[in-house]
Amino acid sequence: MSKIHMRVYRGNSEGGQLKDYDVEVAEGMVVLDAIHNLQATQASDLACRWNCKAGKCGSCSAEVNGKPRLMCMTRLNEFAEGETITVTPMKTFPIMKDLATDVSWNYEVNKRIPPFTPREGADWHWQQKDADRAQEFRKCIECFLCQDTCHVLREHDKKTSFAGPRFFARIASLEMHPIDGLDRTELLKDQHGIGLCNITRCCTEVCPESIRITDNAIIPLKERVVDKYYDPLRMLWSAVTGK
């Protein structure tokens, strides 16, 4: 057992402050353990979300020393001896209390994405290579860390016109599904604002599931939007051949 120094954000929608704590820790602990320790010994009403403590549910998202992280997958021995560990709630979303933020906006966006719609008469026999792309995106645990870090949401607060990386990955999983028959390109361009993404890749860097959001979802989707809306030759071709 040893002690570490932590600063944890305490507050609610009216505002808040970093509070200092000294916490007992043992070998192998993660940040979430330290928070739980705090709850059990010093601050029983400290709000934070968690479920699995194994990086599988995406509940315990927060910012550790300014970086969006899963608290349950951030080991304390990552930090230097004597380093203060600062834990704050995700900045992009309105705060509820302490480390819990109101992420309901994400669920609203999801509702606006037309669901999986199989093609008429589709053949349900398909190969692993057709499944691979969709499966990568379906690894998403909805931790919303990518949404938190994306500057379009974090700095420019475009929540009304931009779906965010999590939902580009979701749309990609549908658009690249071999059986799905819908075309969501227009929605992508207009309602979900894919043009606002300037592919600066913070989402990819932060994703705990290592989904290559920018390279494998956003850019290919941008190219599909180009096919339909920005490529003069292709548009001409489509107009002539109807394809």
Next chain:
Amino acid sequence: MDTDVRTQKGLGVTLRQDNWWGEPLAIASALITFIVYMTWAALTPTGPHGEIWYKWGSYISPAFSPYISPSWFKWSPAILILWAPAGFRATCYYFRKAYYRAFFQDPPGCAVGEEAREYKGETSFPFILQNLHRYFLYLAILLVINHWIDLAYAFTKEGPKTYYVGVGTLVLLVDTILLTFYVGSCHAWRHLVGGKLDCFSSCPSNNIRYKIWCNVTKINETHGFWAWASLFTVGFADLYVRLVAMGVWTDYKIF
């Protein structure tokens, strides 16, 4: 002072403790160095007394190839060529990231504050033109072919029958290979060869496209590396040809 860390805003505001500014700084410096050098090189095909600097023997600086110099054009012939690779790189998905971060601070780093200003991303002029990247790709493919032809010449000296391999040949060889990988790992290319398909197994031609797509995907994962490596070798190839032409360096013959 606002002591609530959640409401603090502004350029560089962050709780990150690491040197997040290191990367954009390095990238900005490297890009500026390259741009300054290439601009000077492009505008300087010849020395003060008209001595030719852009080629030496059968080596030609990649910045001047193909060499097109219509009589009415009074400026450096590189200008007629370089807009294409410049446009290609400027609209490249990798370089876009690099300069949006390094030059526009949009964002300066992940989870690092920005200046408050209207943000339109790539939805309005000029950045909406990024969508034309694939047209630059078409040109880049032509340029790569042209590079390979130049390289074939670089294996000769004084006519096609006399084989020659000098250090310069190797410099151009490396440059050509890296450029090929750079273009071959392009995202727009990855889309065209197969990425646009929803189902890979549905018909035989899709299966072939799937194989190509897989290979492109493999090198696409390191697109940023190819982008920088080829940027460096293009600059270096020009410098090499130039210095040899100037007589500062001597081209060692290997065989």
Next chain:
Amino acid sequence: MSENYQSFEYDVLVIGAGGAGLRSAIEASAAGCKTALVCKSLLGKAHTVMAEGGIAASLATVDSRDSWQQHFSDTLIGGNFGNHWKMAELHAKQAPERVRELEKWGAVFDRTTDGKGNINVRHFGGHTYKRLAHVGDRTGLELIRTLQDKGVHSGIDVHMECTIYALLKDGDRIAGAYGYFRETGRPVLFKAKSIIVSTGGIGKLFSVNSNSWECTGDGFALAYLAGAELADMEYVQFHPTGMVWPHSVRGLLITEGVRGEGGVLKNNKGERFMFNYIPPKYQGKYAETEEEANAWFQKVVVEGQKEEGVKERKPPELMSRDVVARALWNEIKAGRGSEHGGVYLDIASRRSAEDIKKKLPSMYHQFKQLADVDITKVPMEVGPTCHYMMGGVKVNPETQESTVRGLFAAGECSAGMHGSNRLGGNSLSDLVVFGKLAGENAAAYAKLTSMPKIDDSVLAGLNKEMNQPFENKGEVSYAILADLQTAMEKGAGMYREESLLDGCLKDLEALKERLKKVAAEGNRLFNPGWHVALDLRNMLIVGEALARAAKERKESRGGHTRTDYTTYSKDFAKKRIVVRKKGEAMEIVQEDLPQVPAELEAELIKGGFLKAEILKQLRGEAPAH
């Protein structure tokens, strides 16, 4: 403190948004009922999300010999015939259709490698053939995401981060539910014609467990308090392979898939001890020597040969969980355990690093990130961990209705399907099969009835109860929780004994007294200390039911192992222990467990799916252990 509660009215209210809850809500809504779903966490975070290995269904896409009869028989043998046969039958018959339905709703299962493009299936303990449809090692996530996306587009109202504290009744029938929003602490009333509880398991009652914080057994307690009967509460599954180190992740699950991919269990002498623990019911079905097991591994796992043509039998590491967990425990007890009190699970020496990373990516990361252990190089340390509750709300197998009119149960919190021990993969299929049935029948019932009435005075009482911790001055809830977990682990854990169970019950009494005085700091805004205080009521009820039922069953069977009654007993083989509320006391009764009809049994024996001798052993009519 504001007592003005929010109020909603629904035809069908589903409590719990795991696989079972989501599936039933989809069904109820499709039947045209106004449906709501409430859950304690955010949508999509329920414990189901952690399921790794797969979902069992006799799709027969890889091994054409598979059939519902075999799945049914495996389930009964795995459950040591403690199952309600009808549930097991419905489950085995309907699972394939439910899995294909998931695919139609957008689930992307791994595909077979034979080029035919079917859903691929894998091996799991106790299943005769390859039978688990899966998506890498994140099948639960796929299931929940698929259902979630289907659900949000089916017009279901979702109330997230809302805890139900009590079920309300109108006379004998269910009338609604009362609870609070976790964020604001504000009370909420749901009036409903029918209610489905699908609140998952009880893992958090034990100190070493693989479950999420939500698994506090709420549904069991809610139903019990509303007068419903609970059954099989003594059957708790301890999964053999939980992490044992570092301490902070003790209990975290290591998927059975590791063994399916060739991982072997060894003690500190390097011996593969599982060969010494093959019980009679599995004799002849598993390899008896290392050479045979290795040959099977080489042919089936490494070379991917069809098992149909392989004469060797599978390694004993792949037996059902109760058997493996007991073997581990014995090794550890006998001093042959590993450094941190587990045994070794070794895949490093069996598969190449690339294979391990490809087949078991999340295991690789889990160990790398949480324990600094590279499982491609060194063996893992594993030990038993509390994993699954076989018992729960007693339901009508065909309608999923409990003994309270209008109250239904599905998923882990319902009893019967798995008997005394669940086979891996049978839970996810349980969720969708019985989720659908519960939704269907809850909707049918709702359509026949009028909106019940709710007595306001009850609500005032509930408010007072919920607020009590803020009035109290005393210890906060966390210490009580920790002591409860220790008491359960010690007194009613993997090995049970009359005196230990008595001790446990005594401990629980003492904890009940402490809980009366538990205090909460701060206010009702998102206050975890207060939440735990309220959850503890449920945990104590469930703990008591568990211990009492365990005391009643004087034999060892599956997830219920007694050191004072070590064999299957004839007296209990055809009995199930039922727990119900009588006044303020808990009543324990033995009921007859419906038995597989003789005709069906004969048919299964004739078809080679079941062996008559094994049946005899399990029924305590022939020596077994």
